[in-house]
Amino acid sequence: MRRGPLREGTFDSPLHEPRTAVVLGRWLGAALLTCFLTGLLSHLLQEPPAWLEGHLPSRPVNGYRVTQGLHVIAGTAAVPLLGAKLWTVYPKLFEWPPARSLGHALERLGIAVLVAATLLELFTGLLNTLQWYPWPFPFRQTHFWLGWTAVGGLLLHLAVKAPVIAAHWWRARVPVPGRRAFLTSVTVAAAAVTATTAGQTVPWLRWSDLLAPRRPDLGTLGLPVNRTAAQAGTTTVPADWRLTVAGPRPYRLSLDELRALPQHTVRLPIACVEGWSASADWTGVRVRDLLERAGAPADALVRVVSLEAEGPYAVSELPAPYARDGLTLLALAVNGQPLNADHGFPARLIAPNRPGVLQTKWVARLEVR
Template sequence: MNTEFFRKGPFRLFQEGAFPSRLHEPRPAVVLGRWLGAALVVCFVTGLISHALQEWGGRLPSRPVDGYRVTQGLHVISGLAMIPLLGAKLWTVYPRLFEWPPIRSVLHALERLGIALLVAAMLLELFTGLLNTVQWYPWPFPFRETHYWLAWTAVGGLLLHLGAKAPTIAEHWRRGGPEVPGRRGFLAAVTASVGLVTVTTAGQTVPWLRHFDLFGARRPDLGPQGLPVNRTAEQAGTVEIPQDWRLTVNGTNRVRLTLAQLEAMPQHTARLPIACVEGWSFSAEWTGVRLRDLLDLAGVPEDATVKITSLERRGYFRTSEMASSYARDPLTLLALRVNGEALAPDHGYPARIIAPNRPGVLQTKWVNRLEAL
């Protein structure tokens, strides 16, 4: 590598041979960039799906049943895989940070701008995303909105970077030239590290990898009634349910039903997953009343969006909205039981929503009101 730049400007201490490794060359950087770019695209697209499902009140199709489970699982898996990939990629190119002069042309300025946007956005994106998987938020800004816009910033930086480095990428895209000692070993080590991270964390959403789930944020098969919870009844202030609890359904008619009356209605069972934004998911058998039967009882129009309200005293998701595509799906239930048992308080006793292809935060627990919007 040309080290002439390291002998000028404020970086005079970097003399010839300051970065002796021949792995600081374009070919490993291009190979790693290819893998990193693919992971970023998967993470970005699945993140957009997650954002849409949460922000648009379920106005997307309710099928496939496991849709959100797959897309959010891929989102977290690809995000975790990017951590070793990004570290290796930065190691291959970090000597370029010490070039002098720092800006040599318009194209070089665009390249540096793209790199700055891409690296800063991805580092912050991966850092906050990793802490989100363990539900730790030590920052003052809202996670979801920040995570969303950082993703767009990273993609913008990637496009600028690709445009500026297109000739170099094209030149080194295919294998060629003399074999550099250690290159294959380095790339194999990176591949192994990505595989290790994936295998030891993906079990929180991929059932056949569950025995290898050493570092996942959740063991999905552990928790009350064999299911984990993110928000307990104590945290939500719903440990004590009022003795006069009634489910209120508001449509053209106003219907109020006791738990005994709900249990006397036709019961249906569906096997559906709880899939959470942190990347874990687990399926269970839920039994209860079809939501569409309750809406028909109150004369709710078939095309109406339904607002669901919880007994929870506070919290961003104490209410949720459900479009008719979900509310009228025969698998969408006001669940009263899970795996043959009455709901535990932490799982939403006396009643909760369970629907296909829906984020866990929108599967509202401790439901006490349904109303047409």
């Protein structure tokens, strides 16, 4: 007896059934929605629309650290959950006939889009945590739109399968041998990959940080770096370096003149899109003091320009809520030591609740806009 291209009984596991799929779907759906919402927040902080730019909050101080850490943790946990979910339902790939009607064909096409977008989203996100980009397309923009595609496909899938989901949401209609053991194994696998990678964000899990790509407590001056001075082409700072503050009353300051200004020390985290974060004690001049000296209005947007000649983050924009926050510094030292080249010598930006890629290093100009 044949069922389509395969023999009848090819998929003989009793776990290829709706209740197991619904339970896994709940967990996977929660992980994917968490990824989507935290990823959307990260995107808005990095590239805010004009109407939102002046309203981005600089508090809580650890806001981006928590949300981006949760983004990577949920995405990592989603990998074994997605594998288990696909294993549970993959016999439906071999349904025969492949399309019983136009509606059934459209449903299967929607599932194909959902699965493809989710697999690619998790695959590219995982490689991003390793800072490995073996593809020709831009990661961040592609990841953003894949997220919308995956969530759209997920919502459509939930709508189509709502009757089946409702029927198996609360309890199993028929006991299935091995289901509890299988779900327990999937839970243990998801917990294991989370526990061995989340330490790059969660300090009290650092002891179990075995598989994470970064140890945030390792590096020069007590911090790791994503982009070195050699990569940025800033190993040699001009001997006549001056910080230029361009505003209604423009002025320039040498490094010695910056050090002679009132210095402030704040404890802030560096939180990177790859999921790692680390707190440090930063010392420098408050940006708002520099802006007030230049006669900048209270609602001014500040353009921060690096010595780095090229790179997607050689220039960043500092909205007014950050620029006027007393914790935002043009830092000259970290953890009690002067900045070195890799950490942004002679001066770098540090601000609360802000992605690490926007904490511009090797600062040359502050432009009031």
